[in-house]
Amino acid sequence: MSAKIKHFPGEPIETREFREGKVLTESFKPKAKYAWSAGIAVSRFLEELKNGRIIASTCSKCKRIMVPPRIYCEKCFKPTDGWTYVKDTGVINTFSVSFLAADATRLKEPIVVAIIDLDGASENMGIVHRIEEYGDWKEIKIGMRVKAVWKPPEERVGAITDIKYFKPVKE
Numbered sequence: 001m002s003a004k005i006k007h008f009p010g011e012p013i014e015t016r017e018f019r020e021g022k023v024l025t026e027s028f029k030p031k032a033k034y035a036w037s038a039g040i041a042v043s044r045f046l047e048e049l050k051n052g053r054i055i056a057s058t059c060s061k062c063k064r065i066m067v068p069p070r071i072y073c074e075k076c077f078k079p080t081d082g083w084t085y086v087k088d089t090g091v092i093n094t095f096s097v098s099f100l101a102a103d104a105t106r107l108k109e110p111i112v113v114a115i116i117d118l119d120g121a122s123e124n125m126g127i128v129h130r131i132e133e134y135g136d137w138k139e140i141k142i143g144m145r146v147k148a149v150w151k152p153p154e155e156r157v158g159a160i161t162d163i164k165y166f167k168p169v170k171e
């Protein structure tokens with residue numbers, strides 16, 4: 001048997017009462033600082049980006065080359081046991097074209113985000129990044145070859161944005 005609550009405890013407040021200043025309110029800007037550990041594998045990955053290189057972890061059992069690197073092979077259930085560099089070129093595995101900006105306004109030139117299979121990495125290791133310098137977005141195709149455009153060394157901080165974007169390149 002359930003009892004229906006006819007009267008909730010407390011005083012109900014309407015939006016109108018906020019607008020009319022009848023309710024005490026407080027405005028503040030929260031200082032939402034946080035720290036996050038990238039872990040062993042991704043820390044090395046980010047550090048190498050600063051040097052203009054993309055590093056992958058390897059598993060000696062299944063021979064996979066994993067990027068972004070991880071310390072555990074989820075296929076073999078064992079720690080990865082090696083490192084290798086992969087190229088900063090690859091192919092577009094899939095992509096998305098958006099004409100919406102972050103503030104929901106319409107863009108004249110779209111933002112293109114792609115999953116990029118880097119040369120030297122195993123299958124299904126695509127990394128997410130932006131595609132720019134593509135000319136006409138309608139020309140962007142799955143399987144198109146792309147290359148990383150890096151920030152100048154002095155501007156790199158050890159972040160995925162040390163690669164500004166990927167741009168299409170001829171075969």
Ligand SMILES: [Zn+2]
Nearest residue numbers: 059062073076
């Ligand atoms: Zn493995």
